[in-house]
Amino acid sequence: MKILLLITATLASGIAYAEGELPDRQTELPAVEKPQDNKYLVPRDLVDIPDGEFGDKVKLGYSLFVDSQQMRGTFVGNEQNCVNCHMQAGMKPNAAPLWGAYMAYPAYRSKNDKVNSYAERIQGCFTYSMNGLPPAEGSKEMVALTAYSYWLAMGGILDKNGMQDTPVPEISDADLQVGGKAESFPLPEELLSKYPIDDRSKLAGRGYPKIDNPEQEPSIARGEKVFQTSCQTCHGQNGEGIKGSDGRSYFPPLWGENAYNWGAGMHRVNTAAYFIYENMPLGKSQQLSIQEAWDVAAFVNSHERPQDPRYKGDVAGNAKRYHNHQGYYGKEVDGHVLGTKAYPSGKEVIHEH
Incomplete structure (x- = not known):
């Protein structure tokens, strides 16, 4: 309950740091052992994005993700696109896929003593990787990027569990921005035991696989x-x-x-x-x-x-x-x-x- 209240407060009030204060919210991406069975989530094909208002948000999120330069001068200050680091439109396992990141948030961080929503994690990417200014929570850009991430994650989970004919549930803009590691994430009842909250951040293929230290000091x-x-x-x-x-x-x-x-x-x-x-x-x-x-x-x-x-x-x-x-x-x-x-x-x- 405490975590849920913190999430609600975060989304309602926005970023509440003192003026000029920019906390270190760009945490290191998880470095994990590469699984050998390759049983990764496989997101649904883009042609399966539904028509309608929700589908339009997902499509806009995809567009902004692969061509982030359309936000140049507003939210992007360099010549990077999100897809440069999160490959194959954010779908590729072991390349920090969006479906893995989405399921890891919200996450409490002792460093700034607060729960960070998925939207706040994306804001960090704009600030640092894109050398820009982050879209506000609730903006069409933020809603779109979180909708796309949600769609990749939920569609992949449904398909992996034989529920290919089940449409991805449409959820509110506020819930989209929280992330998949939340009570509000709309998993079907029969999948709740397979994806307990504490395990959702551990999907195979998340982050970048850790490699051995070099034999010689990097040169x-x-x-x-x-x-x-x-x-x-x-x-x-x-x-x-x-x-x-x-x-x-x-x-x-x-x-x-x-x-x-x-x-x-x-x-x-x-x-x-x-x-x-x-x-x-x-x-x-x-x-x-x-x-x-x-x-x-x-x-x-x-x-x-x-x-x-x-x-x-x-x-x-x-x-x-x-x-x-x-x-x-x-x-x-x-x-x-x-x-x-x-x-x-x-x-x-x-x-x-």
Whole structure:
């Protein structure tokens, strides 16, 4: 009951932090052992999205997810799309699929002493990975993105349990934004024992699979060679990404002013290594060795990018408070302390528009 009351208060009041306060809500994505049986949820085909108001929300969520650049200048401040890190339109297991994330929220975090809804988790992605300003709870964008995530999760659960003919229940906008780890999640009675609340965040294929530590300390120099042979064809010689004739990036920048910022989860060397080993080069899982994945993750994340939006004028202080993990923010690389010449954060970029 206490958790439900906290969720209700969170959704009713919005973000209640002091002005200027930006808590560290960009928690590290779960790194878990990769299951061997491959019994993952398989979301329903996009053609099965229903007609009507609910279906329209799901379709808009899909559109915003795969083409996040349509929100550029309002909520997105770089050249990233959500699908860059959550692959195959957020459906791919072991690439932080949306169905796995949705079922892990709401979640209580002692770090900010509150329950975080799924919508708040998405807001963190906009703030950091998209170097932008997050859509408000209840906005059409937030409702759409949560509706799409819900539809993937619920459809996959129903189908996995032989209920292919059962339509995904339509729920309120408020409930959509809470997440699947809630009493209000509309599981059929016969499935409640199979998906107890405490186990819903443990679906196989969630997050990025954890890999072994490298035999040698990650090397930026070795990683540069891996980047040149395996990555730069898609991501550009200088990590700038590849743009189409319309000026949009079809392969995302990995560093520089249009990359994810210094607060994003992907700037952590270990998180990037897990993602790269499992999912890169695109469509060719596990083509690099474990050592190569760690090395190239170190190389990519040893470059300047947009500033951590929690920065208040002191890189060393910001690093001490928020960067006690495997990353280069606040550390010296080739005579330069990373973060001291960072590009503008999203709030600056978007305000310029």
